[in-house]
Amino acid sequence: MGIYIILTLSLNLEYGYGGQPNFGQALFYGMGAFMTAILTSNLLFVFAHYPSANICTITSLVQRESIAASNPVATLLAWVISGLVSVLVGALIGFAASYPALRVREEWYLAMVLLVAAQIFTIIFSYDASLGCGFDGIAGISNPFAWLTSTSIPILNSSYAFPSIYAGVIALFAYLCYTLTERLTSSPFGRLLKAVRDDWLAASTLGKNVNAIRAQVMVIGSAMASLAGWLYVYYIGVANTADYTSSFTFSIWVMMILGGYANNRGAIIGALVLTLINELTLVGSTLIQAYIPGFNPSVVNYSKYLLESLLLLILLIYRPKGLLKESRIRTPAYTVFKDGGEEQ
Amino acid sequence: MSEWVLETQSISKSYGGVKAVDQVTLRVKKGSVTALIGPNGSGKSTLFNIISGVDKPDSGRILISEKDVTGYPPHKLFQMGVYRTFQNPRLFFGMSVLENTLLTVKSPGDNPLAALLASKWLKHELNIAEQAKEILEMFSLSEVYKNGASEISGGQIKLLQLAMVLMANPRLALLDEPIAGVSPHLVPIIFNALLRIREQGKTLFIIEHRLHELFEVADWVYVMGRGKLIASGKPSDIVSNDMVKEEYLGSSMV
Ligand SMILES: Nc1ncnc2c1ncn2[C@@H]1O[C@H](COP(=O)(O)OP(=O)(O)OP(=O)(O)O)[C@@H](O)[C@H]1O
Ligand SMILES: [Mg+2]
Numbered sequence: 001m002g003i004y005i006i007l008t009l010s011l012n013l014e015y016g017y018g019g020q021p022n023f024g025q026a027l028f029y030g031m032g033a034f035m036t037a038i039l040t041s042n043l044l045f046v047f048a049h050y051p052s053a054n055i056c057t058i059t060s061l062v063q064r065e066s067i068a069a070s071n072p073v074a075t076l077l078a079w080v081i082s083g084l085v086s087v088l089v090g091a092l093i094g095f096a097a098s099y100p101a102l103r104v105r106e107e108w109y110l111a112m113v114l115l116v117a118a119q120i121f122t123i124i125f126s127y128d129a130s131l132g133c134g135f136d137g138i139a140g141i142s143n144p145f146a147w148l149t150s151t152s153i154p155i156l157n158s159s160y161a162f163p164s165i166y167a168g169v170i171a172l173f174a175y176l177c178y179t180l181t182e183r184l185t186s187s188p189f190g191r192l193l194k195a196v197r198d199d200w201l202a203a204s205t206l207g208k209n210v211n212a213i214r215a216q217v218m219v220i221g222s223a224m225a226s227l228a229g230w231l232y233v234y235y236i237g238v239a240n241t242a243d244y245t246s247s248f249t250f251s252i253w254v255m256m257i258l259g260g261y262a263n264n265r266g267a268i269i270g271a272l273v274l275t276l277i278n279e280l281t282l283v284g285s286t287l288i289q290a291y292i293p294g295f296n297p298s299v300v301n302y303s304k305y306l307l308e309s310l311l312l313l314i315l316l317i318y319r320p321k322g323l324l325k326e327s328r329i330r331t332p333a334y335t336v337f338k339d340g341g342e343e344q
Numbered sequence: 345m346s347e348w349v350l351e352t353q354s355i356s357k358s359y360g361g362v363k364a365v366d367q368v369t370l371r372v373k374k375g376s377v378t379a380l381i382g383p384n385g386s387g388k389s390t391l392f393n394i395i396s397g398v399d400k401p402d403s404g405r406i407l408i409s410e411k412d413v414t415g416y417p418p419h420k421l422f423q424m425g426v427y428r429t430f431q432n433p434r435l436f437f438g439m440s441v442l443e444n445t446l447l448t449v450k451s452p453g454d455n456p457l458a459a460l461l462a463s464k465w466l467k468h469e470l471n472i473a474e475q476a477k478e479i480l481e482m483f484s485l486s487e488v489y490k491n492g493a494s495e496i497s498g499g500q501i502k503l504l505q506l507a508m509v510l511m512a513n514p515r516l517a518l519l520d521e522p523i524a525g526v527s528p529h530l531v532p533i534i535f536n537a538l539l540r541i542r543e544q545g546k547t548l549f550i551i552e553h554r555l556h557e558l559f560e561v562a563d564w565v566y567v568m569g570r571g572k573l574i575a576s577g578k579p580s581d582i583v584s585n586d587m588v589k590e591e592y593l594g595s596s597m598v
Contacts, residue, residue: 183460188453188469195436195447202434205396206448207422216456332466333446333473337489
């Protein structure tokens with residue numbers, strides 16, 4: 001949930017404010033995830049003084065899990081380092097991705113380039129087992145607080161404490177990302193973003209370096225997406241290409257459009273509504289499965305995308321700008337006027 | 345310091361087979377109001393596009409205060425002090441009048457890292473807001489400061505364009521038809537706004553079809569016809585120039 005919020009905030013910063021249609025959100029998210037899984041697998045062995053091993057074997061998986069369950073120092077170090085590196089790598093790829101955007105003024109080329117890049121990413125990581133263990137993905141990434149169960153601290157060592165703590169950590173990061181995007185967008189920088197989005201040529205005749213601004217917003221947005229990938233891998237326990245497809249990117253787009261462009265609160269609402277729908281379809285399918293023995297569970301997945309598409313269609317007809325309307329860049333500049341810039 | 349803010353040297357630009365601008369050499373004196381006139385399609389806007397970096401010339405050179413700036417992108421030229429308005433106003437119509445005005449000024453908070461810390465840009469923001477307030481008042485726009493630029497009248501859009509020029513405080517302002525296209529009763533108001541800008545000692549290079557008003561303020565006039573510079577001189581000389589009359593004034597002298 002918090003992860004979807006971060007991803008939607010990131011896309012909304014890039015597209016809602018910056019006008020950069022990132023159709024490769026899953027790429028940055030997935031890069032963060034795989035970076036995290038690869039680093040964590042190797043770092044755990046280093047910090048726990050194990051001989052290095054192939055990270056794809058079941059043996060190494062079991063060893064990883066046992067380190068995570070018993071060695072807090074190694075686990076937390078690996079967690080923090082993989083997070084920092086993922087964010088950095090995300091930022092770098094974001095910078096690289098902004099490069100074609102600088103060459104071609106037409107924003108939709110960027111969309112295509114990123115869409116294709118994201119596809120190539122999943123194909124390479126699926127078929128080249130040396131990178132991310134192929135279709136199986138890199139499993140055995142335990143919750144970073146799983147070691148609490150091996151301590152004697154009351155309550156915290158129960159089997160439900162550590163998932164709750166990590167859920168809290170994810171919520172905290174989502175909150176931080178919200179604060180970050182709110183600050184970024186209620187500043188002169190936010191004003192610049194919208195100016196470049198609405199008319200880049202006019203913005204450049206006002207002295208704005210359009211290329212630099214586009215690169216900056218892509219760097220920030222992809223760093224956030226990679227951060228989400230890092231959080232997700234430690235939550236779900238595995239980095240698998242099936243989680244980073246273009247249909248996933250589509251879901252994030254629906255969340256953003258649902259919430260409303262250039263409105264950070266809208267992004268959160270969009271993420272919440274869509275997650276709720278996904279949960280409902282899941283619950284629905286479980287119920288159906290319980291009553292109809294021959295029911296094929298993959299129908300759920302289809303029904304999910306069907307629902308999303310339907311929602312998008314209804315939205316485009318009745319509320320093309322999303323649930324919340326675009327918010328004005330409210331810098332304190334308005335306060336020098338008599339009425340303080342209150343909306344009528 | 346040179347007394348010429350702008351010099352163009354044999355600027356040419358073709359679109360397909362059409363020579364939109366053909367070997368144009370001219371210069372604009374510091375502190376002057378210089379007019380650029382000519383019939384429709386004579387290449388005036390194209391020349392402005394080239395001077396402001398929106399278009400690249402096929403050949404020729406552009407100098408701003410003696411520095412060769414040929415091929416510079418628009419934002420670099422803005423930083424050199426060149427401001428331009430568009431014939432079809434290109435404002436940020438999704439943003440407020442105030443935001444449009446503030447966008448003409450560079451802020452420390454334009455940098456995303458600094459943007460995160462209000463202390464880095466707040467003071468500057470309030471300063472430019474005060475300045476914007478004064479300028480918007482001067483141009484009778486303070487009532488609509490928080491309206492979207494798409495919610496104000498055509499005349500107000502013209503005024504906002506000029507308010508933004510004053511706010512940007514450029515070395516040279518290229519104004520592409522600042523008066524044309526508004527209803528007649530607004531003409532004197534916008535013309536007054538132009539006078540206001542001239543009072544501030546700005547160098548203005550103006551394309552305008554309303555010659556009557558223009559010649560009242562212009563120190564020097566350039567005339568273009570079919571891409572070429574066909575005449576130049578004081579306004580009084582231009583109105584009595586036979587070739588200019590034939591090319592242009594004969595039909596539409598105001
Ligand atoms: N981007 C372009 N592509 C093709 N042709 C162009 C382009 N811009 C201008 N032209 C052509 O160049 C010539 C000069 O146009 P320009 O807009 O500079 O004239 P102007 O003097 O500003 O006219 P007006 O008084 O109508 O604004 C015209 O023939 C026009 O069709
Ligand atoms: Mg023109």
